[in-house]
Amino acid sequence: MKASVSMTIKDVAFLAKNLGNLYADRKADIKNERINTLFADLEAKRVHLSDTTGKATDSASLDKADSACDSEIRLLFTYAEGLCASPFADEAAAAEAVYAVLQQFGRAITGERYAVQYSKTDDMLKRLSEPKIAEAVKALRGMTERIERVREAAEAFSALTKTTVQTSAANSEKSAYVIKREILSLVNNEILPYLNAICVVEGDTYKPFLAEIEKEIARANAAVKPAKQAQAVSPKTQA
Helix, strand or coil, X not given: CCCCCCCCHHHHHHHHXXXXXXXXXXXXXXXXXXXXXXXXXXXXXXXXXXXXXXXXXXHHHHHHHHHHXXXXXXXXXXXXXXXXXXXXXXXXXXXXXXXHHHHHHCHHHHHXXXXXXHHHHHHHHHHHCCHHHHHHHXXXXXXXXXXXXXXXXXXXXXXXXHHHHHHHHHCCCXXXXXXXHHHHHHHHHHHHHHHHHHHHXXXXXXHHHHHXXXXXXXXHHHHHHHHHHHHHHCHHHHC
16 A cells, blocks of 8 residues: 555645544554654654645646656656567567566656656656667657657656746745655655554554555545546647
8 A cells, every 4th residue: 555656746745644643542542752753753844745736836837847757767667568568470569569668667667756757757768769769760650759758748847947946945835746746755664664564563553544544545546546537538648
């Protein structure tokens, strides 16, 4: 169970608030300092996000640009994987060569912190342009266009990021988008793993709390699905 990286800034703010409320309800019974520290950090980030949301005017656009790039990356993976099943041996072999490069980076790059994600995306695009792989790309119908869409989406996001970061630096404020990513990383990579680990040795104490946390995350994830489905049928998400 992990919180979806497709959540909007508003979704993440609401999730952080609800997780904080669950913690507050059990705080008197929680004696583990690590858990107390993690939820104190979550609350600090939630407050910062709330304070910043109204100030970072480009945050919504940045979120949208990142989601568009994520979508194009996933479509590239799906398209290449599909061509691997081509009945034509030459086409299948070319697709497998391209897909092998993609697998070195993995679909999970869409869930990385933005700086890491776009560094890896850039590296992936460079690998795909290497002579031997470029020949395989040319041999596949529509593959060049598919890769170019990823490149364009990544460049659009990077350009918008530079503008947002410059504005943020000028105002001594962190963008709401960056804080959103930090909260998701805190929940997925620190809070959930630690709670699962502590439940192994102190299950009676912490399993009910973990169950409540996972239930809230499941609720938040379910709320994201309709938006993702709407994106899938909208021609604009393919552009």
